Amino acid sequence: MRTLISPDGIVTDRLPFTLEEMRRLYSDMIEARTYDHKCMALQRQGRLATYAPFEGQEAAQIGAAAALRSDDWVAATYRDAALMWRAGYPWSLLVAGRTGDERGGQPPEGVNVLPPSITVGGHMIHAVGLAWAEALNGSNRVALTSFGDGATSEGDFHEAMNFAAVFNTPTVFLCQNNGFAISYPRDEQTRSESIAMKAEGYGMPGFLVDGNDVAAVLEVVGSAVARARNGEGPTLIEALTYRLGPHTTSDDPGRYRDEDEAEGWRERDPLERVRLLLERADGWTPEWQGELQSRATELIEEAVAIAEALPQPTADEMLLRMYQQPTAPIREQLGEIGR
Numbered sequence: 001m002r003t004l005i006s007p008d009g010i011v012t013d014r015l016p017f018t019l020e021e022m023r024r025l026y027s028d029m030i031e032a033r034t035y036d037h038k039c040m041a042l043q044r045q046g047r048l049a050t051y052a053p054f055e056g057q058e059a060a061q062i063g064a065a066a067a068l069r070s071d072d073w074v075a076a077t078y079r080d081a082a083l084m085w086r087a088g089y090p091w092s093l094l095v096a097g098r099t100g101d102e103r104g105g106q107p108p109e110g111v112n113v114l115p116p117s118i119t120v121g122g123h124m125i126h127a128v129g130l131a132w133a134e135a136l137n138g139s140n141r142v143a144l145t146s147f148g149d150g151a152t153s154e155g156d157f158h159e160a161m162n163f164a165a166v167f168n169t170p171t172v173f174l175c176q177n178n179g180f181a182i183s184y185p186r187d188e189q190t191r192s193e194s195i196a197m198k199a200e201g202y203g204m205p206g207f208l209v210d211g212n213d214v215a216a217v218l219e220v221v222g223s224a225v226a227r228a229r230n231g232e233g234p235t236l237i238e239a240l241t242y243r244l245g246p247h248t249t250s251d252d253p254g255r256y257r258d259e260d261e262a263e264g265w266r267e268r269d270p271l272e273r274v275r276l277l278l279e280r281a282d283g284w285t286p287e288w289q290g291e292l293q294s295r296a297t298e299l300i301e302e303a304v305a306i307a308e309a310l311p312q313p314t315a316d317e318m319l320l321r322m323y324q325q326p327t328a329p330i331r332e333q334l335g336e337i338g339r
């Protein structure tokens with residue numbers, strides 16, 4: 001498993017990033033965690049619908065997004081807000097989406113990030129299609145798709161991986177193995193020793209990376225992106241991490257896992273190891289931490305205010321987004337609400 005920074009902040013190999021780059025990654029992870037905590041609180045106040053927290057997975061998501069160019073494609077899941085944000089999707093739309101507002105699922109012009117997939121695994125084939133289209137059009141954009149360990153049991157995973165390998169599409173498959181698919185543990189999900197090793201059966205490279213190490217994730221995803229951009233085809237990456245919180249705000253993990261295990265993973269916190277590294281390199285002070293935290297809080301509060309100030313959606317905005325021509329059931333629903 002590729003690791004560059006140990007849990008106690010020691011660099012275990014030559015770090016191919018500058019101190020300034022590490023400070024930026026740290027700042028991004030603070031912003032992401034602030035968003036995550038805020039959304040949990042908003043849901044408890046009844047201001048958001050179900051929310052799927054990503055605490056503990058910030059390094060996997062921020063590191064992966066940092067490896068991309070701003071015009072690359074991202075197809076991710078309900079748990080990938082940090083990845084989607086770092087790739088260009090505004091926090092305010094992510095919040096709006098979680099209130100149930102369909103406009104939250106409409107990325108701004110020029111942002112090549114698909115709305116989050118709630119259907120487990122369904123978006124992997126979209127990423128392959130996007131990557132294939134880019135290759136056919138002669139661009140050198142790549143598509144990264146992120147999914148959980150549970151998604152690897154879906155038929156879509158097999159189709160996406162096989163098609164990508166056969167057609168040599170510039171796709172990066174990023175599996176965030178966070179230990180569970182709701183209550184189902186990773187060891188029961190597949191008899192493979194690792195998810196990364198499944199790559200071999202498809203004829204593509206597979207890598208296992210410490211998903212709580214932002215530098216290692218950036219390095220490994222960066223190499224996969226470079227290969228894809230260079231016409232060398234797809235890669236499967238397994239980022240080994242842990243979901244510190246519940247599956248969603250409707251879940252009680254105490255019913256299926258030992259919370260001591262979660263506590264153990266807190267010691268491998270992806271933010272703390274970078275903080276320790278920066279502190280040792282004179283790149284961190286409590287004052288700077290305070291500034292980062294206040295700035296992050298300000299930005300997230302602003303995003304929530306934007307989302308909550310959106311005027312009530314019209315019937316058109318709710319119902320006419322999906323199809324070019326409204327289907328019969330949609331026409332019926334429009335009729336029911338008086339249009």
Ligand SMILES: Cc1ncc(C[n+]2csc(CCOP(=O)(O)OP(=O)(O)O)c2C)c(N)n1
Nearest residue numbers: 079118119120148149150151178180181182
């Ligand atoms: C096709 C499909 N089947 C079942 C579900 C219900 N479901 C939602 S999340 C989830 C578990 C997914 O686990 P994993 O892929 O490991 O991702 P994680 O939630 O751990 O990030 C399931 C079964 C769904 N949304 N879509």
